[in-house]
Amino acid sequence: MKIILRKKKLKNDKESLYIEFYKGSVITPEGKRKFLRDFEYLDLYIDKSSNSSSVREKNKETLRLAENILSIRQAEHIQGKYQIKNTRKTKTNFLDYYHKLKEERYQSKGNYDNWDAAGLHLQAYCPANISFDEIDENFVKGYRKYLDTKAKTKSGTPLSQNTKYTYYNKFRACIGQAFEDQYLDSDIKKLAKAFKQGESQREYLTFSELNRMASADCKYPILKKAFICSCLTGLRWSDIDRMKWLEVRDEDNGARIIFRQKKTDGLEYLDISTQARSLLGKRRGASEKVFQGLKYGAHFNAEILRWCMRAGITKHITFHSARHTNAVLLLENGADIYTVSKRLGHKELRTTEIYAKIIDTKMKEAAEIIPSLNIEL
Structure with a gap:
């Protein structure tokens, strides 16, 4: 080496x-x-x-x-x-090591933020001067119990199941890496049983709701174009925001976007519809952004909600809801789950299967299978 x-x-x-x-x-x-x-x-x-x-x-x-x-x-x-045997390593401060691993992830904002938030709970749980020779089975199980019973959000509410799942997995990744780096003598990660991941609700728009959004006024035209484009393509905010014209190909048989997903770093070849291509607008310089002027933050998020209200929609819609909308509309209109999974860039099919549950036609049929009652109130 x-x-x-x-x-x-x-x-x-x-x-x-x-x-x-x-x-x-x-x-x-x-x-x-x-x-x-x-x-x-x-x-x-x-x-x-x-x-x-x-x-x-x-x-x-x-x-x-x-x-x-x-x-x-x-x-x-x-x-x-x-x-x-490197006895100096076992005397290393555990929280300092965790902070070092967190900083190595600064280029991935979402992952870095999760490590940062998880680190705050870790600091609240353990002494500031704790070293690796004090990390044992009781410490590992104790932190899990702390997240499950004592940890609170900034507003004072208990952590959600998915938050506990995420934060504890960062801790498990840390001690697993520490074992590989020889700060720990044994692989106590095996003792750190992960939380089960909760199934979160995925808010989406129906086709008629999306039609109403398309007709309603939005204060920022660039936001409207980007959101509807995400509904038609399934692209994440991060990939919409940083998309450049060099990634957009206008070919004889249609348009496609060739890009590297920010979240997974996977290279994707995404064919898009004629309508989705029209939302991209007129081609500019190769290094220029397609959607210029997008800004991620509370201001734009609030405008999405106001836009929804103008369209008569009371759902809590965020920009990420556009990606969910794309998956649901594809499945409802006959796309098979493998194609949808590939278009969304999912690494595992089970991630896409959640959308299949949303549009379960057999469940819808079962809802109407019982004959109507003669109800007098």
């Missing part, structure tokens, strides 16, 4: 310092060479915005610190290679 200190340029005239763990390469079944690398982001930055003496001196100190961490990682690798 090669352990190297590297720099990554950022937009704000800074360079992020990180350590690359190069583990060689393998040949994939497709015959391509795949390089095996892991990365540790140090949360240390070189400032390139100024050449003043104070900035240069601070950059030197930062670089020295990064080089010292590199030396430690190299020494840890040698200890592991020759099976030398």
Whole structure:
């Protein structure tokens, strides 16, 4: 293994310092060479915005610190290679290690936010100076019990089933990684039984409701176009928001979008309808965003609700409801579940099967199977 200190340029005239763990390469079944690398982001930055003496001196100190961490990682690798027990690691502060793993996920906002929120409950549960040699079965089970019985939201209500599921899984991922990194002597993750994931309600629009939304006024035309486009394509907000014209292909037999999903990083080839293509508008420069001026936040979310009210719809609709709407409309109009799963970019079919439950025609037929009663009130 090669352990190297590297720099990554950022937009704000800074360079992020990180350590690359190069583990060689393998040949994939497709015959391509795949390089095996892991990365540790140090949360240390070189400032390139100024050449003043104070900035240069601070950059030197930062670089020295990064080089010292590199030396430690190299020494840890040698200890592991020759099976030398590293007692220093077991004395490492557990919360500091959790924070380090959280920061490594800063490029994925949704995942980072979940790690951050879970970390707040972890801090509330355990002492600030707890080290890995104090992490045992009782600690693991105790944290699960804390989430289940004592943890509260900011508004003082108990955590939902899915929130407990998410937060505890971040904790389990942390201790699992700690075992791999030799901070723990045993894989106590096996003792950390996960919460069952609750089935959440997926709010969606019917075809007639979507038609009313299409006819109703929306304060922001770009929001209206993007939302309806999501209803017709199933694209997430994140993929709609960052879509660029280079990803949109106008071909002889129709239009398609070739993009990499932000959430899963999977490469997708999504054919879209003529109407969905018309919502994208006139083609501009390849590097320009398709939907310019979209802003994620409470203001736009509130406008979606006001737009719904203008259309006579009282459901709590969010932008993500457009994706649910797409899945339901496809299934109602005859698309098979495998095609819908592929269009939505789901990794597992069971994720898509939730939508099949929504439109269960047999259940609808059963609702009317009992003959009408002669009711006198």
